[in-house]
Amino acid sequence: MPVGHGSMACSNCNKLVDNPWLGLCIPQMGNQCLSTSLSSTKANKSYNQIPGHHFPPIVLYSLIAFLVSFALTSKETSPYEVVADEVDIVVTDDDRENVSAEDDGESAINDETSDGDEEVELTIEETIVFEERNPQIFRTLLFGLPSPTSPFWSLVTMAINIALTLCVADMIFRGPLLHPSHGISFIRVGHVSDSAANLLIREPDFSKLPIYISYRNAENIEHESKKTVQIENPWRKAGQVYWLSNETDFTYPLTITPLQPSTRYEYAASNNQSGHFQTAPSIGETNPLDSKFTFLTSSCIKPRFPYSPLGHPLEIPGFRHLAQWIPKLQASFMLFLGDFIYVDVPHRFGIDKETYRREYRQVYASPSWPGVSSSLPWIHVLDDHEIANDWDANTTSPYPSAIDPFTHCQAAINPPPVHEGATYYSFTQSLASFFLLDTRSYRTPEFFPADPSSPSKSMLGATQLHHLLAFLRDPSPPGVHWKFVVSSVPFTRNWRFNNADTWAGYLHERQIILEAMWDVGATSSTGVVILSGDRHEFAATSFPPPAGGKWPLAATVHEFSSSPLSMFYLPVRTYVEDEADEPKEVCIKYLPDGNSKFGIVEVEKVSGGEQGLLRFRLVVDGEEVWAYVVSSPPAGKGRGKDAVWG
Numbered sequence: 001m002p003v004g005h006g007s008m009a010c011s012n013c014n015k016l017v018d019n020p021w022l023g024l025c026i027p028q029m030g031n032q033c034l035s036t037s038l039s040s041t042k043a044n045k046s047y048n049q050i051p052g053h054h055f056p057p058i059v060l061y062s063l064i065a066f067l068v069s070f071a072l073t074s075k076e077t078s079p080y081e082v083v084a085d086e087v088d089i090v091v092t093d094d095d096r097e098n099v100s101a102e103d104d105g106e107s108a109i110n111d112e113t114s115d116g117d118e119e120v121e122l123t124i125e126e127t128i129v130f131e132e133r134n135p136q137i138f139r140t141l142l143f144g145l146p147s148p149t150s151p152f153w154s155l156v157t158m159a160i161n162i163a164l165t166l167c168v169a170d171m172i173f174r175g176p177l178l179h180p181s182h183g184i185s186f187i188r189v190g191h192v193s194d195s196a197a198n199l200l201i202r203e204p205d206f207s208k209l210p211i212y213i214s215y216r217n218a219e220n221i222e223h224e225s226k227k228t229v230q231i232e233n234p235w236r237k238a239g240q241v242y243w244l245s246n247e248t249d250f251t252y253p254l255t256i257t258p259l260q261p262s263t264r265y266e267y268a269a270s271n272n273q274s275g276h277f278q279t280a281p282s283i284g285e286t287n288p289l290d291s292k293f294t295f296l297t298s299s300c301i302k303p304r305f306p307y308s309p310l311g312h313p314l315e316i317p318g319f320r321h322l323a324q325w326i327p328k329l330q331a332s333f334m335l336f337l338g339d340f341i342y343v344d345v346p347h348r349f350g351i352d353k354e355t356y357r358r359e360y361r362q363v364y365a366s367p368s369w370p371g372v373s374s375s376l377p378w379i380h381v382l383d384d385h386e387i388a389n390d391w392d393a394n395t396t397s398p399y400p401s402a403i404d405p406f407t408h409c410q411a412a413i414n415p416p417p418v419h420e421g422a423t424y425y426s427f428t429q430s431l432a433s434f435f436l437l438d439t440r441s442y443r444t445p446e447f448f449p450a451d452p453s454s455p456s457k458s459m460l461g462a463t464q465l466h467h468l469l470a471f472l473r474d475p476s477p478p479g480v481h482w483k484f485v486v487s488s489v490p491f492t493r494n495w496r497f498n499n500a501d502t503w504a505g506y507l508h509e510r511q512i513i514l515e516a517m518w519d520v521g522a523t524s525s526t527g528v529v530i531l532s533g534d535r536h537e538f539a540a541t542s543f544p545p546p547a548g549g550k551w552p553l554a555a556t557v558h559e560f561s562s563s564p565l566s567m568f569y570l571p572v573r574t575y576v577e578d579e580a581d582e583p584k585e586v587c588i589k590y591l592p593d594g595n596s597k598f599g600i601v602e603v604e605k606v607s608g609g610e611q612g613l614l615r616f617r618l619v620v621d622g623e624e625v626w627a628y629v630v631s632s633p634p635a636g637k638g639r640g641k642d643a644v645w646g
């Protein structure tokens with residue numbers, strides 16, 4: 001009878017199987033063909049665009065499984081394919097004629113005889129025709145299976161999987177192990193007001209101590225001949241650093257004061273560090289040379305992402321796009337909304353203080369850092385990846401280790417805290433006031449209780465909430481028409497994925513804040529804008545007050561959420577406007593794609609000075625892709641006017 005009727009040969013190892021699937025073996029227990037294909041595919045697919053901390057062990061174990069199954073499958077892979085199989089059966093009997101049975105299943109043998117004890121003689125002949133198989137290059141490279149006839153392509157597909165795994169190991173380990181950056185020396189600029197500038201000094205080389213810091217006015221003047229020349233202003237002593245230690249990771253914050261508003265200064269230190277900064281305009285004013293007050297906003301950076309095996313292990317690709325824009329904008333500062341480090345992505349090396357410190361040092365040691373910091377001050381807020389993903393455990397471990405480098409490297413030169421010891425900040429500069437929230441240190445657990453509308457849930461804690469509401473209630477100084485509430489996580493609940501980590505998980509407290517924001521627009525000519533990050537996408541959302549309520553439409557609150565500056569973006573869409581939500585949250589613009597995004601915020605006065613104008617510009621992967629303009633509420637009566645211009 002025909003051999004294997006209803007079966008087929010595995011297209012790789014030539015085994016006959018009863019359950020063919022894509023021409024590959026479907027094993028009862030770990031068949032090598034399928035396990036080789038799956039382990040190779042899993043290893044390849046794990047090198048995707050999201051360097052999550054789950055992937056490194058998956059990649060490693062997949063490679064081990066691949067190599068083992070590859071070796072076993074190689075031994076069983078036949079270079080030949082059966083194209084024909086014929087069986088001839090000859091029955092020899094003195095009283096019968098010979099019967100020939102073909103392998104077509106249609107002939108039969110009548111083995112009944114008149115004498116049941118009579119013996120018969122059977123002769124079976126099988127003819128098998130083989131044909132050498134093709135190398136199946138595409139399947140070998142796609143599934144990682146050994147080639148039936150080509151050792152070269154088998155070695156190629158194995159080498160590809162090994163090389164990809166080595167790239168993963170290179171991305172994970174080369175930076176932390178080979179570039180801990182203990183010896184990095186730098187001075188960077190933090191918050192700069194109209195009368196003072198905060199500098200952070202790091203110098204681990206004791207031979208450079210003490211360090212003397214000087215500064216001078218670096219303004220140019222323009223003669224009647226229209227030629228600009230540098231004035232040789234005298235150097236002034238700013239301060240000195242006599243001692244640095246590992247207690248602060250060899251850092252020291254220094255404030256230079258008194259300074260003049262809207263003035264460019266140069267600083268220099270005895271350890272060969274130097275740079276420039278520009279003081280802010282007086283409150284309510286803009287720079288005489290520019291009618292706008294400009295700053296930048298973004299969040300989320302990870303060195304060497306997107307990954308390139310040829311790049312420096314500490315390179316931050318998104319910084320290249322930012323560096324190209326800085327000279328064009330004359331921005332006052334970068335307002336960075338958290339995830340300055342990713343201590344737990346793609347692999348956490350520890351929860352000790354040194355592990356966190358190394359992550360900060362590596363950003364400052366990056367060859368990309370000078371291009372975005374030499375002329376741009378940075379102001380920071382805290383988010384989860386400075387501690388651990390979706391952090392909601394207050395000050396428990398590893399928070400003490402995590403907050404140490406944040407305190408020494410960032411908080412030390414931030415704007416002044418709202419009160420001593422706080423990790424949230426408030427300041428007024430030029431045409432705007434700012435409140436920088438800490439959404440991690442004081443929050444209650446995301447899922448306890450599970451109801452996001454529970455009054456017992458708080459993201460800010462009672463004290464911080466009190467100060468935020470006071471900030472919103474306080475009248476703005478003359479000329480200031482904008483209040484910015486800076487949150488590391490989105491205020492909108494339109495992000496439906498993992499939104500318990502955002503304000504969508506704390507709706508009761510959010511409603512209190514939102515109503516206080518509407519009160520600002522209803523009782524003054526000050527507009528309220530929320531700036532956020534975290535989602536690795538961009539969205540602009542408006543929060544109009546309920547129709548027919550006590551707040552006019554002009555009190556509408558706007559949120560601009562921008563990220564990442566240099567990280568992955570989600571391949572799926574997670575932002576969805578639900579018309580059933582109350583209060584309404586209106587999607588103005590949703591732009592999820594792009595590994596590098598940052599916002600440009602330009603604030604200026606409207607003619608007459610009674611209103612302010614805000615222009616938000618979005619840059620994605622180096623190109624400006626969208627802009628939006630909002631006006632602050634009008635002064636006096638007639639507040640029914642829409643706050644949005646276009």
